[in-house]
Amino acid sequence: MGSCIICGKSVDGSICDIHEEDALFEFRGSRPDQLTVGRYYRGSVDGFAEFGVFVNIGDSVTGLLHRSELDRRLDSLDWDSGDVVYVQVKNVRDNGNIDLGWSIRQSEREFRGILVDDPDIGHAIELEAEDENEDADEADTQADASTDDAAQDDSTEAEEDQEAEDDSTTDRSAGEVSQAGDADRVDGAGGSVGATEETETTTSTGGGAAVVEQQDAESESAAEPVTAAIGDLESLVGDDVRLEGEVVDIRQTSGPTVFELQDTTGTVDCAAFVEAGVRAYPDVVEADMVTLDGEVRRRRGEIQVETADLTVLEAEERDAVEQRLADALDEEARPEAVEPLAEDGVIEQLSDELVEAATLVRRAVLTDRPVIVRHANTADGYLAGSALERATLPLVTEEHRRADAQYHYFDRRPLEGGVYDMDDATKDVTNMLDNRERHDEKLPLFVFVAAGGTRESLDGFDLLDVYGAPSLVVDDIAVDDEVIDAVDAVVSPSESGAATTTATTLAANVAAHVNETVRDDLRHLPAVSFWEEAPDAYVELAAEAGYDADAVTQLREAVALEAFYQSYEDKRELITDLVFGDDEDDIGGLAGHIAEQFREKVDQEVATARANLDYQTVGDARIAVLDTDAFSHQYEFPPETLLLDELHRDIRDEGDALVGISTDTLYVRTDADVDLHDLSDMVADEAPEGGVATRSVREGSVRYLAGERGAVLDATLKVLSDRL
Incomplete structure (x- = not known):
């Protein structure tokens, strides 16, 4: 019996069943059926095919890592034949074929131990223990050889000593005869013989002391590292x-x-x-x-x-x-001074905040801390998150120099409504604690873009703070003071600048500070993120990058469509192809195709909604009301928020505001200066039984109790009319 190298549980070998997937195995068998399904093995790339990669496991078996098992495109792998890789055995078929799975860990250090899987032993033993045994055997062999050499040396020395002793005896005998014969001469020399012996003794002793002192000095010098x-x-x-x-x-x-x-x-x-x-x-x-x-x-x-x-x-x-x-x-x-992407007063006022935010991201990469970007599931959110992704990934790859580093140390995940609630925070905390326990991973830096700027996210931030996970907010709205106190850093315009920028504009400038080498890749993003009235400086910057007005519109609409269908996933490659297409001649190709679907679906929904608007005059205000449950397709594109945005732009000249109402959520769209928190509080006072509270400032949404729908709508129209 042995003990598990991870938890110490008594096991037959060196690993328990629970922790087998945390260890790396070195296969010493000769047949596929000797592999253990579920284990991670060290292998080497044997060759490539259209459908995957062949990997040698040990010296005698080869498995297939199918392209469907990869978390990236096959052609994006930078593996060469013979490269050491790490894979999981998913299945061993009856015909001997081996199905392999991708391992996010592509370095021995990321596993919690290295074991030998040797069928002749019957259980796994630790490679280090095997190495130590081999070292011990080698040491024993060397010791035996040293003992034999020493014995031989001792024998030789004994023979030499005996010869020396015989010579010495002969010399002494001759000396005694000489001294006896010359006794008078010796004594007459004034004891010269005795003086000579004393001199030799003194000289010998003094030289030995010098040698010892020199050896001590050399030893002391050698001992100092x-x-x-x-x-x-x-x-x-x-x-x-x-x-x-x-x-x-x-x-x-x-x-x-x-x-x-x-x-x-x-x-x-x-x-x-x-x-x-x-x-x-x-x-x-x-x-x-x-x-x-x-x-x-x-x-x-x-x-x-x-x-x-x-x-x-x-x-x-x-x-x-x-x-x-x-x-x-x-x-x-800390990045060196970087010029804004374009002349922009809002960005210039935030120069210190941009540097601080970029320093947090760069420091996380340098200290092996994963970076998790959480962004709104909107076009602005995806573009902003992609800007940071574009800047950070090369730094991660350069710092870690491993095939999967950019997937292991950077992640991007969308957030519904741009609110970081307890549901999202709980999932993140559970995941980060699992990674810390299983892989000794540091707690990540959480970067919130186009999300997290209002007090509705405080519960989520508080949970992150309990564990000490650092956080950064980059948002185009004026971030609430409570949020500023809850996170480590904020990039946010003042109230006056909030209406003239986007989260993508802020994030792209942060990204340029994170990695100046990708600056040119980011030039078109700010213009794309404005649904209307993009600043001239950013329009010109996009044109320099090869994006005219039509290309900018197509890209924005294409990203908006994909943002809806990728609400719970980031799917890095598709967004990268859309936003950073390498072929300038094909700008508008993929984006144009997807944008056609966007426009077709949106135009149809807007036409239906427009025909079913209920215009109400309250005081001096004319407000359009849309029952989104009745006159929009639920759970299909476009979502209510995007539909209401498009509808509001379409009917802007026909009314002062647009209110969309569903089963338990109410949406407000207006060009007037209306604070949603204040509006929500006033509606709650007017309809105290309605359970009214702000849901998302970014979405312009308020939640309420479904049974109080009528009362809440009347109260909203009354309060809103007073603000218009």
Whole structure:
């Protein structure tokens, strides 16, 4: 019996059933039926086909990673034949064919242990333990050889000593005869013989002391390790070094304890061994600042430090190192001054906020912290999220240099209504805690674009704050003070600038600060995000990028359509093809095709809705009312929010406002300066039984109790007319 390398449970081998998917296996069998379904294996790329990738598992079996198992297009893989990859065995067919699955983990360090799957053994053993046994056997062999050599040396030395002793005896005998014969001469020399012996003895002793002192000095010099940066360890293999940094992860294997140490130049695994499976330096915890001495070695192709001593820094020493690391990281993460994409007074006023936001994103990438972008499921939300995605992905790939890094360390997820409620927050927290537990992943940086700017998202932010997950809000509305206090950073215009910008305009300028090299890719996005009256500076910028007015309109409508159908997924590739099509000659191709569907569906719905508007005059105001339950197709495109936006633009000259009402939600559209929170509060006072509350400022929606529909509608028309 052994114990699980992850949870310590008693098992036959080194891993329990629950944690098998957290470990990486090295296959030592020779037949497909010896593989274990569900396990992750190290393999190598054998070849490519239109339908997938062939991967060798071990030396004798080959499986197929079908393209349907990939989370990206097959042609986007940067694998070459012979590359080491990591895959999961999904199925072993009766004919010996092996179905493989994609592993988001494409580095040994991301697994929580490496095991040998050897059918001859009958259960999995830890690769490190096997290596240690091999090292021990080699050491024993070397020790035996050393013992034989020593025995032979001792025999030779004994023979030499015996010969020397015989020679010495002969010499002494001859000396005694000489001394007896010359006794008078010797004594007459004033004791010269005795003086000579004393001189030789003194000289011998003095020389020995000098040698000892020199050896001690050399030993002391050799024992002092070289202070080094982690980024320089590649050139120091075999040397003793002293490192200084933060412990960012601790893993206990069945052999050594592995401390992951980070300084301003990188991270490295440091193995400390006291006894198999026993925790070394048990008082050391994550986030400790330490100095660590050890020898730099290369283990299975990766740099590792064999720890000789580890000391936790306290008080002033800790503060000094912590501040030095933080300053160096901030300096590296902080972008250099970047010009706005176009001349824009709102953006110029937010220059400091743009730099702070970009620094947060860049720092997350540098510290292996995933970046999660949550955006509204609208055209503006998708365009804004795509801008940040375009800027961040190259940095992630450059920092991690692994095939799946851009999928592992960056994600983009839409939010309904632009509100981050408890439902969304609970899903995010559950996911991030699972990733931390299973993969030792840091809590992500959450970036909210075209979302999260109002108090309706406070419950979600509070839940993130409980766990200390950092957050950033980029929103084109004037963000509520409560939200500003709840998150780490905000990019938001003042009340006066809110009506003249979009979330995409803000996010694209943040993205240009995150990664200036993608600046040209972002030029057309602000113009696309304006449904009407785009500023001339952004129209000209889009034209420079090859997007005339028709192309801008087509792209906006195409993204809006896909935003509806991708409400719960990001589907990175399709949006990327739409927004960042590489072929300028084909601008409008894909977008034009989808935009035709948009216009056909919207025009039909607007025509139906327009024919069924109920115009009501309340006071001096003329307000159009649409029953969206009765006169729109539920759960089909366009959604109520987009339909009402289009309808309001279409009838703007025929009334002062448009109100859409469904079973339990009411929507307000007007060009007048109406604060939805104030409106909602006043309607609640007029209809106290209606359960009225703001649902989403971005959607212009208010929720209420379905049974009070009539009373709530009357109260809304009365309050709204007074504000027009």
